[in-house]
Amino acid sequence: MxxxxxxxxxxxxxxxxxxxxxxSSASADEWPTNDVRLVVPYAPGGxxxxxxxxxxxxxxxxLDANVIVENRPGAGSxxxxxxxxxxxxxxxxxxxxxxxxxxxxxxxxxDLTYDPVEDFVFLQNMIDIPNVMVVPADSPYENVIDxxxxxxxxxxxxxxxxxxxxxxxxxxxxxxxxDTNLTAVPFAGSGAALPALLGGDVDVAFExxxxxxxxxxxxxxxxxxxxxAERSEYLPDVPTLSEIGEYNLDQFITTAWFGLIAHSSFPExxxxxMREALANVMEREEFLDFAEQLGAEPGQVAGEEFKQFIxxxxxxxxxxxxxxxxxx
Amino acid sequence: MENFSEVIEIFFSLDNFLxxxxxxxxxxxxxSIPGLTATMxxxxxxxxxFSMQPVAAILLLVGIYKGGMYGGSITAILxxxxxxxxxxxxxxxxxxxxxxxxxxxxxxxxxxxxVIADFISNIALIFFxxxxxxxxxxFGAPEFFWLICFSLTIIISLASGSMxxxxxxxxxxxxxxxxxLDEVFGSQRFTFGNYNLMDSISFIPLLIGLFxxxxxxxxxxxKALPHIKAKASGAGLSFSELKRCxxxxxxxxxxxxxxxxxxxxxxxxxxxISYSDARRRSPNxxxxxxxxxxxxxxxxxxxxxxxxxxxxxxxxxxxxxxVITAIILGAFMVHGLTPGPLMFQENLSLIYALFMGIMFSSxxxxxxxxxxxxxxxxxxxxxxxxxxxxVLMFCVYGAYAVNNxxxxxxxxxxxxxxxxxxxxxAIPAAPFLIGFxxxxxxxDNLRRSLLIxxxxxxxxxxxxxxxxxxxxxxxxxxxxxxxxxxxxxxARNAAAKSQEV
Numbered sequence: 063m064x065x066x067x068x069x070x071x072x073x074x075x076x077x078x079x080x081x082x083x084x085x086s087s088a089s090a091d092e093w094p095t096n097d098v099r100l101v102v103p104y105a106p107g108g109x110x111x112x113x114x115x116x117x118x119x120x121x122x123x124x125l126d127a128n129v130i131v132e133n134r135p136g137a138g139s140x141x142x143x144x145x146x147x148x149x150x151x152x153x154x155x156x157x158x159x160x161x162x163x164x165x166x167x168x169x170x171x172x173d174l175t176y177d178p179v180e181d182f183v184f185l186q187n188m189i190d191i192p193n194v195m196v197v198p199a200d201s202p203y204e205n206v207i208d209x210x211x212x213x214x215x216x217x218x219x220x221x222x223x224x225x226x227x228x229x230x231x232x233x234x235x236x237x238x239x240x241d242t243n244l245t246a247v248p249f250a251g252s253g254a255a256l257p258a259l260l261g262g263d264v265d266v267a268f269e270x271x272x273x274x275x276x277x278x279x280x281x282x283x284x285x286x287x288x289x290x291a292e293r294s295e296y297l298p299d300v301p302t303l304s305e306i307g308e309y310n311l312d313q314f315i316t317t318a319w320f321g322l323i324a325h326s327s328f329p330e331x332x333x334x335x336m337r338e339a340l341a342n343v344m345e346r347e348e349f350l351d352f353a354e355q356l357g358a359e360p361g362q363v364a365g366e367e368f369k370q371f372i373x374x375x376x377x378x379x380x381x382x383x384x385x386x387x388x389x390x
Numbered sequence: 391m392e393n394f395s396e397v398i399e400i401f402f403s404l405d406n407f408l409x410x411x412x413x414x415x416x417x418x419x420x421x422s423i424p425g426l427t428a429t430m431x432x433x434x435x436x437x438x439x440f441s442m443q444p445v446a447a448i449l450l451l452v453g454i455y456k457g458g459m460y461g462g463s464i465t466a467i468l469x470x471x472x473x474x475x476x477x478x479x480x481x482x483x484x485x486x487x488x489x490x491x492x493x494x495x496x497x498x499x500x501x502x503x504x505v506i507a508d509f510i511s512n513i514a515l516i517f518f519x520x521x522x523x524x525x526x527x528x529f530g531a532p533e534f535f536w537l538i539c540f541s542l543t544i545i546i547s548l549a550s551g552s553m554x555x556x557x558x559x560x561x562x563x564x565x566x567x568x569x570x571l572d573e574v575f576g577s578q579r580f581t582f583g584n585y586n587l588m589d590s591i592s593f594i595p596l597l598i599g600l601f602x603x604x605x606x607x608x609x610x611x612x613k614a615l616p617h618i619k620a621k622a623s624g625a626g627l628s629f630s631e632l633k634r635c636x637x638x639x640x641x642x643x644x645x646x647x648x649x650x651x652x653x654x655x656x657x658x659x660x661x662x663i664s665y666s667d668a669r670r671r672s673p674n675x676x677x678x679x680x681x682x683x684x685x686x687x688x689x690x691x692x693x694x695x696x697x698x699x700x701x702x703x704x705x706x707x708x709x710x711x712x713v714i715t716a717i718i719l720g721a722f723m724v725h726g727l728t729p730g731p732l733m734f735q736e737n738l739s740l741i742y743a744l745f746m747g748i749m750f751s752s753x754x755x756x757x758x759x760x761x762x763x764x765x766x767x768x769x770x771x772x773x774x775x776x777x778x779x780x781v782l783m784f785c786v787y788g789a790y791a792v793n794n795x796x797x798x799x800x801x802x803x804x805x806x807x808x809x810x811x812x813x814x815x816a817i818p819a820a821p822f823l824i825g826f827x828x829x830x831x832x833x834d835n836l837r838r839s840l841l842i843x844x845x846x847x848x849x850x851x852x853x854x855x856x857x858x859x860x861x862x863x864x865x866x867x868x869x870x871x872x873x874x875x876x877x878x879x880x881a882r883n884a885a886a887k888s889q890e891v
Contacts (some may be wrong), residue, residue, distance in 0.1 A: 105713065105793075106433025112720040115437045132793055133433075137571075137588035141795075144585070170576060175581070217844050225576030247531075247841045248573045250834070253703075253710040254654035260707070263530045263842050272723065276708050276730035348440075355723040388576050 076297055093332040094155055097128040100322075101158040103142025105135040107271070109191070109356065114159040114322055116352050117188060117343060124339040138226050139163035140171060146325055147176030150298030153325040154332060157185065160323045162228040162379075165372060169379035170226050170388050178376060184329050184368035187321035188338040189353050192290035193232050193268045194275075195303065197281045198259060206286050206306050209266065213242035221247050221255040221264040225388065228318045229255075232268035232289055234386040236303075239310040259283065270318055271296065271357035291315045291383075296357050316378075321361055321368060337364055400445055400743035409446040413453020414754045418762050420454070421461025424471045424598050425788020428458020432717045444725035445740060449747040451718050452701075456751050459657065459694050460759055463500040465819070467686070468493060468769045470782050471585055471602035473786075476657035476693035478597050479665050482820055483678065483685030484599075490681050493770040494763065498627035499635065499683050500690045501759040506636075507643035507691040508752045511698030514647045515705075515772070522651040522699070523706040529652045531838035532849050536859030537655075538832045541663050543866040555876070556821045559812070563825025564832075573834050586797040595789035595802040596826070602785050603806025604813045606778050609864060627683070635687040638668045642688045646695015651702045653711035655831070657693040659701055662824055664692025670869070679818070698748065705741065707728050812870050 134142030168178035222230035249255035439447035462474030467484035570590030597836030642664035649660040668688030693744035708730025710716035789802035
């Protein structure tokens with residue numbers, strides 16, 4: 063009996079210990095306890111939205127929790143981002159797909175209610191899409207130097223997809239660095255801007271790679287340069303602006319970046335779990351295929367490095383906005 | 391065609407047929423719910439297409455698009471609440487018809503003109519894509535500017551009754567459209583520091599407020615609406631009526647095709663242009679706005695004519711003309727296809743299979759639409775005291791759902807009050823809407839043309855397209871003036887005669 067009792071006692075202790083271990087490991091694995099909300103600060107249908115839905119789909123498999131995409135468009139991306147910055151009850155389960163609008167918006171709207179750097183934690187840069195400097199096929203300019211020299215002599219125009227877009231700001235950055243006579247011509251989105259370039263109404267554009275890639279390949283547009291630090295694998299023969307080596311263009315390195323951020327109160331445990339899950343998502347074939355279709359490169363930075371990147375991006379656009387007089 | 395068997399093989403799969411059918415059904419239902427637009431439905435359906443075959447995936451989205459275009463007209467006609475922006479024009483005559491007990495006739499007219507316009511638009515896509523794409527490329531800012539000028543002259547023809555009231559409404563529309571960010575300098579105009587207004591006044595809450603809310607206010611003010619005679623059992627559309635509208639439908643479809651082929655104008659503008667064109671030409675001109683079946687047909691032909699044609703710049707140039715085609719472009723890319731000049735060389739069989747599906751979707755729309763009419767028209771029989779609280783709930787939800795923003799509910803309420811005042815003061819809402827839609831296009835294209843032309847005004851007369859639109863604009867104004875003067879002369883003569891007697 064004693065033997066039975068002692069073995070029962072041992073069994074009870076073992077079970078208690080095992081249960082305790084399970085419970086403690088369960089509490090470490092607790093996050094997410096709810097559905098995760100992925101806020102898209104743009105209307106349905108754009109690159110940010112399509113990318114977010116793809117990431118949400120893969121992320122929920124990694125997290126084993128529902129990831130619900132929610133569009134909160136308005137005023138660039140500042141309405142959705144402003145909401146996230148206010149935190150609230152479910153801030154520990156809310157992430158947001160940020161893009162150049164995050165830094166450009168902060169640069170051109172001085173009355174923002176949030177700090178674009180300190181109010182957030184920066185989880186993972188998902189993809190980078192380079193912009194391409196393109197001219198119509200019948201343009202007389204064969205390379206960047208020809209173009210800059212001509213634009214110093216006469217007035218030229220560049221099309222863009224809306225004030226504060228990366229396409230617009232890239233044009234303004236080019237104008238500032240090269241000190242050329244470029245006039246911005248705004249359109250409502252790239253879809254409306256592209257015909258003006260194809261039809262020769264404007265002289266140049268700094269369009270997103272996916273928008274113009276097929277036109278470059280078909281010969282309707284001529285790519286003069288890409289804006290990323292390295293040449294793009296999709297256009298290996300096209301130089302980067304930074305390798306031109308003249309007219310301060312060595313400072314011209316920009317990409318349209320897309321990355322996930324959260325409120326600054328986002329728990330440490332959730333951050334590490336999210337980073338791990340996102341790293342796994344980025345290794346998945348479905349994700350890499352998707353990035354390739356967008357003409358995008360997988361993102362390079364996460365955590366502190368991502369934050370540092372944001373600080374530098376913000377500084378650059380603040381300078382450009384000030385020089386171009388786009389700040390209100 | 392040597393690839394014909396391949397095309398057949400790609401197209402004839404159960405998945406494709408199911409995708410079209412499901413797409414059209416989702417589109418009609420979602421399109422008919424105020425605030426839930428076809429754009430939203432297409433965006434939400436996109437992730438489901440990732441794992442589908444490319445043709446089925448695109449056809450699902452195209453099905454939703456087309457269903458949504460028609461679906462918007464159902465609630466516009468029955469409860470004066472446009473399900474989507476493009477159907478705002480349909481209610482101008484659709485709702486009066488429903489009130490007169492002709493709900494079914496209006497719904498049928500909307501369906502048949504939608505299907506015919508859709509068919510014509512598809513034909514244009516399949517046979518004339520290359521030509522129309524070329525025209526689209528020659529359509530720069532100055533050409534656009536004159537197109538908008540021509541369209542603005544429509545206000546003159548839409549301002550029934552008092553010309554002054556019509557112009558006032560149009561100017562108010564233009565004034566309110568100025569709210570938001572300035573397109574060129576990015577500065578804020580009339581936002582009063584409110585970030586909710588930075589993206590301009592939300593169009594869908596404005597529409598819901600302007601049309602649905604005044605009816606509800608009116609109902610509760612009078613506690614009953616004795617003039618509503620809507621009955622689901624009302625007669626459908628007779629063949630002779632359809633025949634009478636046929637020219638209008640074909641003309642409206644062609645207007646839709648041209649507007650659709652040019653990126654950036656949209657179905658709402660097409661519906662209004664088609665409507666005013668029909669009104670100008672119709673012998674029943676006086677009955678427009680009071681329940682004229684031709685008005686419903688013209689509006690629906692205009693907005694559905696756009697559906698197939700927006701695929702023209704998408705497929706042949708890789709340029710999405712509106713948000714929906716931008717999402718469809720995304721779906722193409724997810725499946726490793728890049729619409730644009732090379733697609734017709736590299737994926738010809740797939741494109742033709744897609745064309746077959748798009749044609750088939752018109753047939754499905756006809757079938758689904760007929761079933762929808764059967765059940766939706768029962769709404770007309772629901773007692774108004776039960777219906778209007780539900781409509782109000784949908785209005786609030788619809789206004790909120792556009793941006794997930796409570797501010798939009800206030801926008802809807804504010805425009806509801808404005809709509810009510812409009813009704814009481816007999817100010818027409820259509821010129822207001824046209825001003826609101828076309829005002830920004832006018833300003834943007836004017837400024838864009840000046841930027842492109844380095845402030846040289848000769849850009850406004852740079853080629854045959856601008857000349858043609860200048861001639862049309864001048865013609866349209868002259869015709870309106872002529873009618874105005876001759877109407878006054880007749881009135882004066884009539885008055886003189888009655889004095890003699």
